[in-house]
Amino acid sequence: MTPDLLEQGARRVEARLAALAGQTAQTESGGRTAGFGRLASQGEVDVTHGRILYLEDVHVSFDGFKAINGLSLDIAPGELRCIIGPNGAGKTTMMDIITGKTRPDSGTVFFGSTIDLLRYKESEIAQLGIGRKFQKPTVFEQLTVFENLELALKTNKGVKASMFFKLDFAQRDRLAEILHTIHLADSVGRQAGNLSHGQKQWLEIGMLLMQDPKLLLLDEPVAGMTDEETERTAELFLTLKGKHSLMVVEHDMSFIRTISDIVTVLCDGSVLAQGTLDQVQADERVIEVYLGR
Numbered sequence: 001m002t003p004d005l006l007e008q009g010a011r012r013v014e015a016r017l018a019a020l021a022g023q024t025a026q027t028e029s030g031g032r033t034a035g036f037g038r039l040a041s042q043g044e045v046d047v048t049h050g051r052i053l054y055l056e057d058v059h060v061s062f063d064g065f066k067a068i069n070g071l072s073l074d075i076a077p078g079e080l081r082c083i084i085g086p087n088g089a090g091k092t093t094m095m096d097i098i099t100g101k102t103r104p105d106s107g108t109v110f111f112g113s114t115i116d117l118l119r120y121k122e123s124e125i126a127q128l129g130i131g132r133k134f135q136k137p138t139v140f141e142q143l144t145v146f147e148n149l150e151l152a153l154k155t156n157k158g159v160k161a162s163m164f165f166k167l168d169f170a171q172r173d174r175l176a177e178i179l180h181t182i183h184l185a186d187s188v189g190r191q192a193g194n195l196s197h198g199q200k201q202w203l204e205i206g207m208l209l210m211q212d213p214k215l216l217l218l219d220e221p222v223a224g225m226t227d228e229e230t231e232r233t234a235e236l237f238l239t240l241k242g243k244h245s246l247m248v249v250e251h252d253m254s255f256i257r258t259i260s261d262i263v264t265v266l267c268d269g270s271v272l273a274q275g276t277l278d279q280v281q282a283d284e285r286v287i288e289v290y291l292g293r
């Protein structure tokens with residue numbers, strides 16, 4: 001994604017926030033804003049319509065139970081969107097649909113305006129530039145921090161190519177930059193198994209970043225972290241915002257307060273409310289089903 005498109009995405013989020021200011025939170029999503037008049041080049045995700053992710057009227061049933069029920073939402077390039085909602089609201093299922101793990105029964109799921117994600121397999125979606133981080137860290141415990149990050153670059157290659165794989169200068173620079181971003185520059189030679197829970201989470205995020213994802217989906221990234229680790233994770237996410245688009249599912253409200261622009265509340269498989277955190281926290285329906293009285 002190019003800086004000008006990211007800038008346009010940021011402007012779109014700002015415009016939305018401005019439009020939301022003073023309003024009651026809306027369930028509006030799937031907006032049909034005009035294009036920005038810039039054509040995407042080949043291999044680039046086409047975000048000329050101001051959306052990197054677009055879901056419209058998605059439905060999924062499991063044995064007759066409607067886990068996702070008319071879900072529509074969209075995310076702007078460079079946006080950091082927080083998703084909250086009660087247990088069973090459909091947050092994980094939504095991420096499963098975006099990443100190709102679950103096929104919806106009906107609906108539209110687009111990456112940019114031209115890539116119909118429902119036509120792709122899970123592995124192909126990862127290659128298209130959608131990275132996913134599950135709740136539990138999955139790093140290679142026997143390898144060092146450096147080796148884990150290096151390995152992340154090899155995963156796209158065949159066995160022979162990865163045996164002879166050597167980082168080039170640009171990749172070394174990138175690795176160094178990511179080490180710094182994920183607060184592990186001082187731990188580069190440490191075995192991943194000896195890192196704290198929070199550091200393992202950062203390392204896994206670093207491994208995803210090595211593949212330069214355009215969209216990152218993060219499921220409860222600060223669960224189990226200390227307060228200090230949570231604070232540093234918030235800093236990390238604020239650094240990533242603008243360079244990548246992020247969708248963060250979390251229950252930790254103070255973390256959400258630190259990082260969020262727009263918050264989407266899911267309930268019963270669709271969007272219950274959307275707006276700034278203050279707006280959704282003041283929404284009677286959200287209080288009823290999620291925040292409690």
Ligand SMILES: Nc1ncnc2c1ncn2[C@@H]1O[C@H](COP(=O)(O)OP(=O)(O)OP(=O)(O)O)[C@@H](O)[C@H]1O
Nearest residue numbers: 062063065067085086087088089090091092093094
């Ligand atoms: N493979 C499946 N088969 C049957 N039911 C499923 C399946 N996957 C999810 N569900 C059901 O769909 C609903 C939505 O589940 P999902 O895990 O997406 O919710 P969630 O919002 O992520 O909840 P949590 O906050 O607890 O993680 C739940 O009622 C769940 O039991």
